[in-house]
Amino acid sequence: MQLDILTIAYIIGSVTFILGLKMLSNPLAARKGNLIAAGGMTIAIFATIFLYQTEDGQGLHNYAWIFSGLIIGSIIGTLAAKKVKMTAMPEMVSMFNGMGGACAALISAVEFDHVYREFRLDSNSFAAVVPFGHYFTISAGAIIGGVSFAGSMIAWGKLNGRVKDFTFNGQHIVNLLVFGFIVVVAGLTYWSNTSVTNIWFLITILTALVYGVMFVLPIGGADMPVVISLLNSFTGVAAACGGFLYNNKVMLTGGILVGAAGTLLTILMCKAMNRSLMNVLVGSFGTKHTASGGPAKQAGNHKEITVTDAAMLMSYAKKVFIVPGYGLAVAQAQHTCHELEKLLEEKGVEVKYAIHPVAGRMPGHMNVLLAEADVSYDKLLEMENANDEFKSTDVVLILGANDVVNPAAKNDPSSPIYGMPILEVEQAKTVIVNKRSMKPGYAGIENDLFYQPKTSMLFGDAKAALQKLIAEIKNV
């Protein structure tokens, strides 16, 4: 009876996960989908706590531990999630993903301990008593969870600047070797004498952690969203291992669902950047070019524009396009930007935003950022539509964007970003670029646009520059 209700709770959980994920991929229903999945998760969790029975018909105990764990986790989780700044979202997601991976690895560790205590005295190897399938799920959960945990931590560190890119020659071969080593050690754990089984298992987990670190280290910071999505699907698979272990359908279905969806999402993200997953993982895209590019390699002369001139130009324009980028997010200048937009509109200037899908550091970053400042939705143009309109635009104001307007993506086949669709701002009459220096953006490459006759630079922090612009325009 009790178990039957648990089964039903699990079915409800699985169904809400599917529904939730389905709705999450539709802009209008996304928020409701998230809530539905959260509701199903809550049902599944409490059903487990109160209804679960072990094979011999006993309920769970250690309620004090369980509830304190739940309460502590909920409080920290809620606080962290509520406090994090919008720009730090991807870091937060990476962090939470790491926690999930660690959880899966810990479960496997406890389960291993359980089996180990039972058998270490009676037999001389795991292989003799533990079915391979059972050991395999334990081991896979530990390894995948460990890789996901360590990788996510590195991704987190990279996103907030604590961890720097690190590459050396032959790194991918070393990584492959480490991976092979894990497989060997996992085999040794199963087949070696029980006196050392636990040591081998410990080595398995440790090497998995090392592999996680080495896997993510060489990948450029700009590619972290892709990596996080991949690690996300790893954690899903690790959770599914737990589902196999306990023959628990809700873990199994939830884990596999995320594993599959995450893998596809990873591929879709790569496609949006016009690159292959292989290229992201092995290409060391971000790093190499930060090294080779850099401010030394200036290709020509750029010209500057004063705030007064910029204000004049924009006040008398018919149509102004604002191109927001990562710099706008860093400067937290979205509200000031919205102010400028309103001011110009009052003066009869038509103002629109051109949103590049990968501007910023996470997909949809600019949409979220500008929504935060209450910029109205119909002012935001997607890349294709914006590109159609630049021809009839008088002034394009670029606020802290760089790679997404780099014409090298169109013209220079040797450029690492070649093939990425960009905002073709050079079709407009005038281009004003606001950034703090001539330094390159995340891809670490020079931007020809800045040296073109149409373009003038307006140096300074985005927020400060916008404030000055606003003051000047009010005077015009």
Added chain:
Amino acid sequence: MQLDILTIAYIIGSVTFILGLKMLSNPLAARKGNLIAAGGMTIAIFATIFLYQTEDGQGLHNYAWIFSGLIIGSIIGTLAAKKVKMTAMPEMVSMFNGMGGACAALISAVEFDHVYREFRLDSNSFAAVVPFGHYFTISAGAIIGGVSFAGSMIAWGKLNGRVKDFTFNGQHIVNLLVFGFIVVVAGLTYWSNTSVTNIWFLITILTALVYGVMFVLPIGGADMPVVISLLNSFTGVAAACGGFLYNNKVMLTGGILVGAAGTLLTILMCKAMNRSLMNVLVGSFGTKHTASGGPAKQAGNHKEITVTDAAMLMSYAKKVFIVPGYGLAVAQAQHTCHELEKLLEEKGVEVKYAIHPVAGRMPGHMNVLLAEADVSYDKLLEMENANDEFKSTDVVLILGANDVVNPAAKNDPSSPIYGMPILEVEQAKTVIVNKRSMKPGYAGIENDLFYQPKTSMLFGDAKAALQKLIAEIKNV
């Protein structure tokens, strides 16, 4: 070993069904998808024949019967499918669907016979010895299969004109009563004395057949595609019952897949006609209005046009739109129509086709028809695009279409087709309508378009009229 391979064959079968259906809903991959599903089906069938084992480990026998059945079915099926005319496709599909339903019902009948022989002597009712779940699947398979078979036959008859619509007052209440009767009889079969169990079961099946007939009879002929799609999903569920019965995963998954997909497809079809499923099933759409409409109710005067004048008009037009409809298919005039198109193009006239999604008697009917005559794809405009272009069109030539150009769908809220999107041909300069008389189309309602000053009628069979037109245009 043998059974393990069978399991794998079934998994392959299930996967190919999913893949096949997925590909079928994408125009470019559809044909490949159909072949993949067919391949999976072949594997599953032959694996069953050679690898299946009963619970006591025996293989199947009666190979001679099985193979002759397969061969006879294949030959008839292939011949029928190859010989059928394009316009008769929906009838053919309905027929095949009925065969599937009958097959499911027969399986249930044999299975019932099997159980009955085993228990009739030992016990006094089925309820005492047969688990309810087992009986339920047998009974559900028989009933659903029977309804699907009988309904499909009636649908087939309606489509080829052998069965006429038939309605009486309170029909839907009678149908509900019949359905209730089936449920009662199915219950009696289970709980009554074994001496009469077999009689009750026979009555169950017979009433299911009656219900299938009565269910489809009142529905208008034009709605048959929707009904067939619905019966299709019934047969899917009946097949899934077989899957439960034999704990056979490939039948279960295939059946449920088609059941779910078919139900959604039915709803999508209704949406494409801007009606609800309820309205289709209970509305008796086609019938009522064939009765109330009809040639007597002419709303005004129509004018005719001679072939010579029509030929002149079209030869000197800049842009001509052809609107094909059911009449073109009936007259098998697609090749002649293509000839006219080529002739006009030679004369420098721009010719395009406006394709309404539900023109003809099956979705995509016109696309298939014109493709058969090698009309090039980019000449076919979908409704929305065609509607944008009519304004700049000199002559619209309507060939055997009626309901899809009826302005009542836009203007007359009391019309049964009100709300259906139509081709707005009255925006063009001139409209020429070819049909054989002033009779209404499938919905059975008057068409105001024919009485408008812009419109002139060119009476006659579509093929004959087109041939005359071609001859005249050659003379111009």
Added chain:
Amino acid sequence: MENILKLVTENQQMIYIVILMVFLGIEVIGRVPSVLHTPLMSGANAIHGVVIIGAIIVMGKASTDNYLALVLGFLAVVLGTLNVVGGFVVTDRMLEMFKKKK
């Protein structure tokens, strides 16, 4: 009530398979263009012809002296084959026409 609940646990996996299949059926069809409705219907029609497997099992298990079962089973095999073979062939013919368009 308790019996029904027990059925749920006993057939847990089946229930999962059915639910997932329903979701898949709906997802896979998603938003097809109405032009493809007929071939899709006919393709789905061919797939439920999988019921032929049940017919083969029934036929193959029938004892050789049970003529009722033999005849009904034989009929079921023939009809099921008609559904499968006819369904796939008819769909292929229809799709062949469609492909020409490109």
Added chain:
Amino acid sequence: MENILKLVTENQQMIYIVILMVFLGIEVIGRVPSVLHTPLMSGANAIHGVVIIGAIIVMGKASTDNYLALVLGFLAVVLGTLNVVGGFVVTDRMLEMFKKKK
């Protein structure tokens, strides 16, 4: 080889569930607009937090004197909860911003 084949039959239903789930995951994501990539990633992230259920089971089964298991299990519960709660809350916050657009 034969053992592996046997595993297939024994875990037939599980295999079906896994395969169907993979299909569903792929179908459901389909073609999302790139604007939704981040919230979708974070929502999926919250869902795999279902691993918390494993942590609860481990914790609830650990004997009260096995401190290693208790401590590791407790840690697992805390981390799993972080994943679930943090994941859903962060996703909700993100989507709240998106909704404002309309």
